[in-house]
Amino acid sequence: MLALCKERSLISVCRSPLGMGLLTGKYTEDSILPPDDVRALGLPWNVYFDERRPSATWLETLESIRDVLTSNGRTLAQGALAWIWARSPQTLPIPGFRSVEQVEENVGALKFGPLDASQVEAIDELVRREDAQPSP
Numbered sequence: 001m002l003a004l005c006k007e008r009s010l011i012s013v014c015r016s017p018l019g020m021g022l023l024t025g026k027y028t029e030d031s032i033l034p035p036d037d038v039r040a041l042g043l044p045w046n047v048y049f050d051e052r053r054p055s056a057t058w059l060e061t062l063e064s065i066r067d068v069l070t071s072n073g074r075t076l077a078q079g080a081l082a083w084i085w086a087r088s089p090q091t092l093p094i095p096g097f098r099s100v101e102q103v104e105e106n107v108g109a110l111k112f113g114p115l116d117a118s119q120v121e122a123i124d125e126l127v128r129r130e131d132a133q134p135s136p
Helices: 002-008 019-024 056-069 076-087 100-112 117-132
Strands: 012-015 091-094
Touching: 019 056, 019 076, 056 076, 056 117, 076 091, 076 100, 076 117
Parallel strands: 012 091
Antiparallel strands: none
């Protein structure tokens, strides 16, 4: 998709760039969503939550890349947005929010800008290593 956008001078709109809140760090393995939460509905496109709980696989992956995402003083949410910007300047993330504080945090990502190439490479390596681990 990113290559197509670049080739055709298009913008990619990234919906739910914070993984429906998972990439903010506010959920743990003990978190349980209320039954009426959209993330708890078991929709096939929602890979971040399973049976009202955050996906253990996604939580493990997030932990493995936490240090890179939070480097230079970023929050996890700011690091996730910075990763998206680093992958393509033609991508527009549209993060959700429920409070003024979340809006301020999202906007605060702008002062840091995209991750640099070495940070993106570090995340790619960590995720590859995570994917190579045998399942329990």
